[in-house]
Amino acid sequence: MKTGNSWLRIAGIVAAGIIVTVLVISPAAHSRQKKKPVVAPTITVTPTATPTPEVHVWNFDQDKAGEVPAGWKALEGDWQVIADPSAPSKPNTFGLPAGRLLKSLTSALEYYPMAIQSDPTEYSDFTLEAQFKSVGGRFDCSGGLIFRYVDDKNFYLLSAGCPSDYFALSRMTNGQLIGLKQSVVPTDKDTWYRLKVTVLSGHFMCYDNDKMIFDFDENKIAKGKIGLWARDDSQAEFDDVKITVRKEGETAAPAAPAASPSP
Secondary structure: OHHHHHHHHHHHHHHHHHHHHHHHHOOOHHHOOOOOOOOOOOOOOOOOOOOOOEEEEEOOOOOOOOOOOOOEEEEEOOOEEEEOOOOOOOOEEEEOOOOOHHHHHHOOOOOOOEEEEOOOOOEOOEEEEEEEEEOOOOOOEEEEEEEEEEEOOEEEEEEEEEOOOEEEEEEEEOOEEEEEEEEEOOOOOOOOEEEEEEEEOOEEEEEEOOEEEEEEEOOOOOOEEEEEEEOOOOOEEEEEEEEEEOOOOOOOOOOOOOOOOOO
16 A cells, blocks of 8 residues: 555656646746737839920010011911010010001901911910900901911911900811800900910810800811911900910819800
8 A cells, every 4th residue: 555655646746747847837828929910011102293294485575576486477467576565575576567458358357367386286285375465456456366277277266356345266167267156255455365275185165364264165176286366457466375285194174164154
């Protein structure tokens, strides 16, 4: 019996030693090293670079008075650089002096002096603007911006003038001027106005003094050159002609609401 008890005592001592050893060697639960969380890499979004718009400006101030300025061609009428102390950018404008009475009469008051950019570049989507005034004219005092010019018989026209106080978008087709949209906008002689048209594919937004008067949808002529226009004996003058070319895929900025139709 004593021998059996001794074996039991020895077995108990060995078991106790094993338990103590395990407890001493094994770290406490709170001291075990925790796995570090895996941090997902931060994705940096590189913004798409904004394209620098292509801008061309003509202020005629470096051109000689009495001559057609560099970069322009007179198609009809005696267009020339005119010294004008009221010019938005002094000292010169580009326009028409007094005259053309006989030509206006023999054309049954359907005479259209025109000057276009001599560069062969054709524009599709853009904003075209210019300062405009008419010093006078016995039959008419209108002026306007030609765009998408194909030839002298096919182009678009944004024009304004007196004495009928009109603001109009037209299309010249095979030599016939076709009115597309028109509003009554007060236009006085010897007063500078900013005419502007933004063209995006078949959508035209038309402005007078930076106020949108109306917009219109059409795409009969897809592209062309730019120019300046007058009617009959109007002494139209232009300054700070500017075109901002829209890049491919660029959308137009939201437009201000059009003015309410005049009664």
